[in-house]
Amino acid sequence: MKKLLYFVFIFLLALFVLTGCKNSETASGDDKKDDTIVVGTKYHTESYILSKITALYLKDKGYQIEEAGQMGGQLSRKALENDQIDLYWDYTGTALVTYLKQDTISDPKQAYEKLAKIDKEKNDIIWLSPAAFNNTFALLLKEEKAKELGIETISDLAAYVNQNPGKLTFATNAEFASRPDGLKGIEKEYGFKFGSKNVKKMETGLPIQALSNGEVDVAVAYSTDGRIKAYNLKALKDDKTFFPAYNGMVTTRADVLQQHPNLEKELKPIVDKLDDETITNLNYQVDFEKKSVEEVAKNWLLQNGFIKSK
Numbered sequence: 001m002k003k004l005l006y007f008v009f010i011f012l013l014a015l016f017v018l019t020g021c022k023n024s025e026t027a028s029g030d031d032k033k034d035d036t037i038v039v040g041t042k043y044h045t046e047s048y049i050l051s052k053i054t055a056l057y058l059k060d061k062g063y064q065i066e067e068a069g070q071m072g073g074q075l076s077r078k079a080l081e082n083d084q085i086d087l088y089w090d091y092t093g094t095a096l097v098t099y100l101k102q103d104t105i106s107d108p109k110q111a112y113e114k115l116a117k118i119d120k121e122k123n124d125i126i127w128l129s130p131a132a133f134n135n136t137f138a139l140l141l142k143e144e145k146a147k148e149l150g151i152e153t154i155s156d157l158a159a160y161v162n163q164n165p166g167k168l169t170f171a172t173n174a175e176f177a178s179r180p181d182g183l184k185g186i187e188k189e190y191g192f193k194f195g196s197k198n199v200k201k202m203e204t205g206l207p208i209q210a211l212s213n214g215e216v217d218v219a220v221a222y223s224t225d226g227r228i229k230a231y232n233l234k235a236l237k238d239d240k241t242f243f244p245a246y247n248g249m250v251t252t253r254a255d256v257l258q259q260h261p262n263l264e265k266e267l268k269p270i271v272d273k274l275d276d277e278t279i280t281n282l283n284y285q286v287d288f289e290k291k292s293v294e295e296v297a298k299n300w301l302l303q304n305g306f307i308k309s310k
Helices: 002-031 045-060 073-081 092-098 108-123 143-149 154-163 175-178 183-190 207-212 254-259 265-273 276-287 295-305
Strands: 038-043 065-071 087-091 123-125 137-142 171-172 199-200 219-224 233-235 248-253
Touching: 038 045, 045 065, 045 087, 045 265, 045 276, 045 295, 073 087, 073 092, 073 248, 087 092, 092 108, 108 123, 123 254, 137 143, 137 154, 137 207, 143 233, 154 183, 154 207, 154 248, 171 175, 171 207, 175 183, 175 199, 207 219, 207 233, 207 254, 248 254, 248 265, 254 265, 276 295
Parallel strands: 038 065, 038 087, 171 199, 171 219
Antiparallel strands: 087 248, 123 248, 137 219, 137 233
């Protein structure tokens, strides 16, 4: 009996030691930092394109890349903070107002500098250099109508409305109609009023459709919307720079840049190439020419010499 108990004891001791070694090895493997960069994307066409461009470009540079699934803006930010993704494209205005609860800033340089400083100090979140495209609000007319009326800027529009009260109708969603940096603010800044009877409120996405169908004379949209090109519309110049800056840029964490110190330098060439006209055209190719996001992203990289043909 004693011998049996002895052998059972030895067996259990050996099993405990082996299990402990195995768990130690597993923990060591889990703690080891993976050098894969996980690229996230927000839930809209422009973000899909930007994320795919970034992923394909970095793969060509030799980085190990994993592409995360699509998610909303707030979820993308949380995923970045929680180490679930390592970088994604976002916008200055969104980050300042939504994530950091700051006031809007119209000047792109000031908006970027404030955002980069606060987010780094508070959250170890890093914003790389901003692209030239600014996906802010835009007031639109049909191209031929703008030429007919001689309207190039919002100041021109304001002058026309003041001289011809009640003649132009304006399409907007409810949010833009009520927010201080929307219709109320733009009318105050430029000194004009469409008049309540001439403002047509509708669901987001429909104002630009109503304009193209001739149901209204002016509409609000985002400045890089592919429909501006598709419907031959004119985006009026915000000559008083009233609208907040929404420049796109890559956002990441400090630890990601520590592990990949050349990342910002290597991304800068593609960031510098992405202006309003370019991103609007890329959106147009996906939304209206029905090309795949991967095809559009890869063709743009090839055409600009950023990747080699494969």
